[in-house]
Amino acid sequence: MKKIHNFSAGPSILPRIAIENTAKAILDFNGIGLSILEISHRSKDFQAVIDEAVALFKEQLGIPEGYQVLFLGGGASLQFCMIPYNLMNKKAAYVDSGVWAKKAIKEAKLFGEVNVIASSADKNYNFYPPITNIPTDVDYLHITTNNTIYGTEIFTDIDSPVPLVADMSSDIFSRPVDVSKYAMIYGGAQKNLGPAGATFVIVREDILGKVDRVLPSMLDYRVHIKEGSMYNTPPCLPIYTIMETLRWIKSLGGVKVLQEMNQKKAKLLYDTMDNSKIFVGTVEKDSRSLMNICFVMREGYQHLEDEFMNFSKANGMSGLKGHRSVGGFRASTYNALPYESVQALVDCMNEFEKSKV
Amino acid sequence: MKKIHNFSAGPSILPRIAIENTAKAILDFNGIGLSILEISHRSKDFQAVIDEAVALFKEQLGIPEGYQVLFLGGGASLQFCMIPYNLMNKKAAYVDSGVWAKKAIKEAKLFGEVNVIASSADKNYNFYPPITNIPTDVDYLHITTNNTIYGTEIFTDIDSPVPLVADMSSDIFSRPVDVSKYAMIYGGAQKNLGPAGATFVIVREDILGKVDRVLPSMLDYRVHIKEGSMYNTPPCLPIYTIMETLRWIKSLGGVKVLQEMNQKKAKLLYDTMDNSKIFVGTVEKDSRSLMNICFVMREGYQHLEDEFMNFSKANGMSGLKGHRSVGGFRASTYNALPYESVQALVDCMNEFEKSKV
Numbered sequence: 082m083k084k085i086h087n088f089s090a091g092p093s094i095l096p097r098i099a100i101e102n103t104a105k106a107i108l109d110f111n112g113i114g115l116s117i118l119e120i121s122h123r124s125k126d127f128q129a130v131i132d133e134a135v136a137l138f139k140e141q142l143g144i145p146e147g148y149q150v151l152f153l154g155g156g157a158s159l160q161f162c163m164i165p166y167n168l169m170n171k172k173a174a175y176v177d178s179g180v181w182a183k184k185a186i187k188e189a190k191l192f193g194e195v196n197v198i199a200s201s202a203d204k205n206y207n208f209y210p211p212i213t214n215i216p217t218d219v220d221y222l223h224i225t226t227n228n229t230i231y232g233t234e235i236f237t238d239i240d241s242p243v244p245l246v247a248d249m250s251s252d253i254f255s256r257p258v259d260v261s262k263y264a265m266i267y268g269g270a271q272k273n274l275g276p277a278g279a280t281f282v283i284v285r286e287d288i289l290g291k292v293d294r295v296l297p298s299m300l301d302y303r304v305h306i307k308e309g310s311m312y313n314t315p316p317c318l319p320i321y322t323i324m325e326t327l328r329w330i331k332s333l334g335g336v337k338v339l340q341e342m343n344q345k346k347a348k349l350l351y352d353t354m355d356n357s358k359i360f361v362g363t364v365e366k367d368s369r370s371l372m373n374i375c376f377v378m379r380e381g382y383q384h385l386e387d388e389f390m391n392f393s394k395a396n397g398m399s400g401l402k403g404h405r406s407v408g409g410f411r412a413s414t415y416n417a418l419p420y421e422s423v424q425a426l427v428d429c430m431n432e433f434e435k436s437k438v
Numbered sequence: 439m440k441k442i443h444n445f446s447a448g449p450s451i452l453p454r455i456a457i458e459n460t461a462k463a464i465l466d467f468n469g470i471g472l473s474i475l476e477i478s479h480r481s482k483d484f485q486a487v488i489d490e491a492v493a494l495f496k497e498q499l500g501i502p503e504g505y506q507v508l509f510l511g512g513g514a515s516l517q518f519c520m521i522p523y524n525l526m527n528k529k530a531a532y533v534d535s536g537v538w539a540k541k542a543i544k545e546a547k548l549f550g551e552v553n554v555i556a557s558s559a560d561k562n563y564n565f566y567p568p569i570t571n572i573p574t575d576v577d578y579l580h581i582t583t584n585n586t587i588y589g590t591e592i593f594t595d596i597d598s599p600v601p602l603v604a605d606m607s608s609d610i611f612s613r614p615v616d617v618s619k620y621a622m623i624y625g626g627a628q629k630n631l632g633p634a635g636a637t638f639v640i641v642r643e644d645i646l647g648k649v650d651r652v653l654p655s656m657l658d659y660r661v662h663i664k665e666g667s668m669y670n671t672p673p674c675l676p677i678y679t680i681m682e683t684l685r686w687i688k689s690l691g692g693v694k695v696l697q698e699m700n701q702k703k704a705k706l707l708y709d710t711m712d713n714s715k716i717f718v719g720t721v722e723k724d725s726r727s728l729m730n731i732c733f734v735m736r737e738g739y740q741h742l743e744d745e746f747m748n749f750s751k752a753n754g755m756s757g758l759k760g761h762r763s764v765g766g767f768r769a770s771t772y773n774a775l776p777y778e779s780v781q782a783l784v785d786c787m788n789e790f791e792k793s794k795v
Contacts, residue, residue, distance in 0.1 A: 085471040089478050092674060100464060100473045107461040114442040116457045118633040118679065121446050121757060154511035154635060155656065158670035162654035184655075191652050271671055276475040278511060278635045278673030295548050297519035298541075299512065313515035314628055316635030317449060318675055322475065400478060 086422035089400030090229055090373060091251065092271040094417045099275075099325035106321055117321055122314050130321050131310060137327035141335055142253075144260050144283060149306045151282040152323065154316050157250045157269040160280060161185045164223065164246055164265070165192035166300050170292055174198045174219045174243070178235075179206045179228030180406065181248060189223070192294075198222070205407070206231040208365040217242045221264065221288075227252035229272075230404040232375035232411065233368040238262040244288050252372050253281070254330060255416060256340040264288045270319060272372070273416045275326050279319035330416070339416050343371045346414045346423045350374050353427045358438050359385065360430055363407055377409030382437070389433050396429045443779035446757030447586055447730060448608065449628040451774045456632075456682035463678055474678055479671050487678050488667060494684035498692055499610075501617050501640060506663045508639040509680065511673050514607045514626040517637060518542040521580065521603055521622070522549035523657050527649055531555045531576040531600070535592075536563045536585030537763065538605060546580070549651075555579070562764070563588040565722040574599045578621065578645075584609035586629075587761040589732035589768065590725040595619040601645050609729050610638070611687060612773060613697040621645045627676060629729070630773045632683050636676035687773070696773050700728045703771045703780045707731050710784045715795050716742065717787060720764055734766030739794070746790050753786045 087094040110117040111126050120127060135150045144150065153159075161184055165173065171193050175186045177200035189195045196219060199210035206228060212235075215222055221244040227234040229251045236256065239245065244264030251272045260266065265284045271277040282302065289303050298304045304312050333339065351369060354360045359382040363375045378386050386409065393401055403409040412426060444451040467474040468483050477484060492507045501507065510516075518541055522530065528550050532543045534557035546552045553576060556567035563585060569592075572579055578601040584591040586608045593613065596602065601621030608629045617623065622641045628634040639659065646660050655661045661669050690696065708726060711717045716739040720732045735743050743766065750758055760766040769783055 083471065087472055087476055089476065089481075092476055092478060092671065094476050095473065100475060103475065104461040104464040107457060107464065114440065115444055115756065116452065118457060118460065119444055119446065119449055119451050121449060122634060124446075154513055154673070155516065156511055156670040159512065159656045162656055188654050188656075191654055269671060276675050277479060277671045278676060297545050297548055299516045299519055299545075313513040314449065314626060314634045316511070316673060316676070318633050319635060319673070399472065 084397050085399050086397050086425050087399050087418065088412045088414070088422070088426070090404070090411060090413045091269070092277045093400075093413055093415050095275065095322065096326055096329040096417045098329055099322055102325045103318070103322045107318070118318060122311060122317055127317060130317075130324050131315070134320055134324040134327060137324065137331060138281070141327060141330050142258060142260060142283075147287065148260065148283055148285050151284070151302070151305050152310045152315055152320050153280045153282060153305060154278065156280055157181070157248060157267060158184065160248070160267045160282065161188040162191070163300050163302070164221075164267075165189045166294065166296060167289060167292060167302050168244070168246070168265075169193045169220050172196060172219045174216055174222040176200070176210060176212055176222070176224045177202055178209055178225050178233060179231050181228065181230075181250070182223075182225040185223055185225070185248065201233070206233060207363055207368075209233045209235045209368040212239055215241050215243065219243050221246050224248070227370055227372050229373050229413075230406055232364045232370045232373040232407075234370035234372065244285075252370075254336055254339065255343050255372055257336050270323055272413075273326075275323035276319050278316040279323060281323075326417075342420065343414065343416065346418065346420055347371045347374060349420070349423050349427055350412060350414070353430055357430065357434060359434050363409065372413060372415055374412045374414060375403060375407055375409065376412075377403070377407075385437060392433050393426070393429050396425070398426055398429060401426075441754050442756050443754050443782050444756050444775065445769045445771070445779070445783070447761070447768060447770045448626070449634045450757075450770055450772050452632065452679065453683055453686040453774045455686055456679055459682045460675070460679045464675070475675060479668060479674055484674060487674075487681050488672070491677055491681040491684060494681065494688060495638070498684060498687050499615060499617060499640075504644065505617065505640055505642050508641070508659070508662050509667045509672055509677050510637045510639060510662060511635065513637055514538070514605060514624060515541065517605070517624045517639065518545040519548070520657050520659070521578075521624075522546045523651065523653060524646060524649060524659050525601070525603070525622075526550045526577050529553060529576045531573055531579040533557070533567060533569055533579070533581045534559055535566055535582050535590065536588050538585065538587075538607070539580075539582040542580060542582070542605065558590070563590065564720055564725075566590045566592045566725040569596055572598050572600065576600050578603050581605070584727055584729050586730050586770075587763055589721050589727045589730040589764075591727035591729065601642075608772075609727075611693055611696065612700050612729055614693050627680055629770075630683075632680035633676050635673040636680060638680075699777070700771065700773065703775065703777055704728045704731060706777070706780050706784055707769060707771070710787055714787065714791055716791050720766065729770060729772055731769045731771060732760055732764055732766065733769075734760070734764075742794060749790050750783070750786050753782070755783055755786060758783075
């Protein structure tokens with residue numbers, strides 16, 4: 082079968098070993114003669130899975146004492162309302178760095194005053210807005226560290242005078258993170274961590290229990306902490322694949338190694354477009370994401386967009402179409418995407434260019 | 439390998455064909471060279487999955503016009519707060535038929551007044567409380583049709599003067615349902631429908647939009663309806679297995695056939711305990727569930743409980759331990775459990791009894 086290079090923005094490429102072991106666990110889990118899909122989440126076999134997933138998550142990200150790791154359902158979008166529900170008394174600060182940040186802001190406004198302290202909306206989010214002058218009279222500051230749609234990313238773990246909450250849906254485990262700088266980090270699993278259906282939440286326990294509002298049980302982080310993510314039936318299979326992916330991260334040598342691999346992959350692709358006469362990146366250089374690499378056709382070559390899309394597809398590239406808000410192309414280069422796939426894309430771009438210029 | 443008989447209360451036994459096809463789709467989905475775990479939920483391949491799942495769901499349950507079917511994350515427990523969020527202005531009526539009903543009541547109380555119109559709590563929920571005199575001054579009536587922990591079930595689609603909302607987590611697709619009697623039916627997938635991680639919601643659209651409260655997007659049924667369950671990334675793999683399970687239901691001949699199979703299985707087990715000198719059912723006869731069959735040791739034989747548990751395990755029975763609120767044994771006999779498994783359990787009970795009496 083033809084090799085497919087999977088540049089999907091998410092759900093996205095996962096380590097092959099995680100996929101194969103997931104398929105095995107579905108046919109017969111741990112040799113018990115049953116599928117992982119049909120055993121109790123309270124069984125010792127599944128408890129071992131979630132325990133290992135949490136332990137590896139903490140170990141590989143270097144999470145300090147005082148933080149809890151949760152795996153929940155509902156997606157990062159549910160967190161957009163859970164965060165203000167649990168943390169906002171009156172006012173919060175948000176950075177508007179893209180569509181997902183904007184969605185988080187929209188939900189927060191239902192709970193109190195939102196102070197948008199930085200935005201790149203007027204440049205169609207083509208840079209990461211500098212975060213300065215963080216107010217001290219807010220309950221928390223919310224940022225989105227990587228903007229999947231626009232391909233911008235912040236690589237610094239900023240110092241914040243108020244609890245810092247970060248949506249890291251699309252760059253978690255792509256680099257070392259100083260978790261101690263954050264009060265909470267969360268995200269959908271379906272990029273670097275696992276399949277769709279599970280959401281991770283890293284939360285420092287001391288920020289909870291400080292709001293007056295009455296919290297429904299399922300929206301209360303303290304309930305999920307108390308029950309070890311099993312207040313109700315968790316998304317078992319996604320959590321299993323997360324565990325397998327974390328095992329793979331560990332086997333490679335951890336996030337530092339992945340960071341180097343990601344930098345190498347991104348450099349290859351960014352260098353190619355910087356040296357190209359027909360392709361051009363859409364993002365300001367110091368905001369360029371290592372996870373989602375957006376590019377379009379240069380002026381004068383825009384009529385070739387569909388032709389390149391078809392050419393790349395014929396060469397095995399998948400998921401390259403840019404989001405409609407940006408157009409053009411987006412190569413998502415998550416952890417599990419091998420260097421060879423970026424090389425294949427670059428070869429494809431070079432070959433196409435040679436035929437046109 | 440020894441045959442395992444899977445009586446787990448949930449996540450629970452699924453059709454083998456659904457399990458095998460899920461494993462195949464994880465290794466290579468539709469022959470596209472990619473796993474279903476690593477493709478976009480917006481891809482045409484996945485859109486076809488959710489479309490077929492919704493269409494089969496409507497077809498096999500005979501859902502009339504005016505209703506929508508959603509697949510969401512978060513579990514039925516999230517619905518416990520979403521229901522009052524979306525439907526309760528001031529007051530709702532609830533039937534207290536077990537632990538899950540009680541949890542639903544607890545969440546509803548955060549949103550308004552709850553009128554518990556029937557309860558079997560004082561008999562440790564060993565019967566389904568008769569529902570009479572439904573008040574007309576409430577926004578809706580909430581019932582739990584099958585009580586997984588206690589093994590009681592209501593088989594009538596009752597007439598209600600107010601919108602009827604039913605948690606059918608553990609008996610959906612086990613019998614024909616007159617959906618037109620309900621305003622909403624919901625439940626976790628992880629019994630008769632699929633793996634953990636997805637929740638189904640059948641909702642009559644005209645009951646929505648009648649509350650004043652501001653709704654966060656993820657908690658608003660109208661948002662999920664508008665976006666066809668894809669406001670955010672849905673639990674893709676669980677939805678795939680649901681589609682496969684619905685195909686299996688259709689291939690067998692539908693819910694009417696399943697109902698007959700379930701009645702036959704339940705009769706075999708209930709008759710065995712009714713004729714036994716050492717086993718006895720815990721539930722009043724006319725409330726006996728077809729899905730979860732609870733029994734204990736008769737007085738004088740209670741010291742044999744552990745011994746029977748070990749004996750049954752040695753004979754391949756799995757997931758038989760009763761919930762701690764009831765004790766003893768619980769055989770969950772969901773759709774996918776074959777008659778042969780119930781026969782194996784009954785043989786095991788008879789053999790054990792012969793050695794003791």
